[in-house]
Amino acid sequence: EAGVTQFPSHSVIEKGQTVTLRCDPISGHDNLYWYRRVMGKEIKFLLHFVKESKQDESGMPNNRFLAERTGGTYSTLKVQPAELEDSGVYFCASSGLGELFFGEGSRLTVL
C-alpha cells in the first residue's frame, strides 16, 4: 500500500513568487492534514480536510496560503506570494479512523 506522498520534495523560490505543494493521501483516507515546521521550531497545524471540506483551518497563517482538496482525493497548498518567513518543511498527513500517517514533507526555501 502506498503511503502519503508529497511533492516537490524541495522547492527553492524567490520572495514574491508562487509555489504549489501537493499531497496524495493514502487511498481511502477521508482525513487530510497540513502541518509545517518553520525555522527549526515545533511542527504546527495548518488545516484539516474531511473529504473535500475544510474541517478546521485555524492554523493557516494568513491569506497568502490557500489549500484545496477537490474531489476529496489529493490536496494542494499554494503560497502566493511567498515571503521569507514561509521557509520551512510542510508536512501532509492522512488518516482513516486511526493514526495519522505522514508524508516525507516538502521543504520550501524562499530567498
Added chain:
Amino acid sequence: AQSVAQPEDQVNVAEGNPLTVKCTYSVSGNPYLLWYVQYPNRGLQFLLKYITGDNLVKGSYGFEAEFNKSQTSFHLKKPSALVSDSALYFCAVRDLAAGNKLTFGGGTRVLVKP
C-alpha cells in the same frame, strides 16, 4: 488548549547507553499522547502512543514510553541506544474533540555516538 513541551533541544548519548527523551504535557481531560521520529531526509514515523491502560507503552524499534500522570510526563526511553537512533524526536498530544488534531512539542535531536 492542549500542549506538550520537550525541554531538551538535543540529547547526546553513547551507543549502548540508555536513552531518555523528555516530554511533559498539559491537557484537559484524558491525554492521548504520541511519539514520532524523523530520520534524516525522511518523514515523520509513528513510534508509540498512550491512550489508557498500562503506564509503560512499548513501541517500534525497541522504544518505550512511561506515562506519569502525577508528573504530567511521557518520557521516551530505550534501554540501549544505537547509532541508527540518531534522529529528531517529537512528542505530540492528540485532541479527539478537535478533529484528531495533533499538537507537537518542539522536537529533540538525539545524537548517539559510537
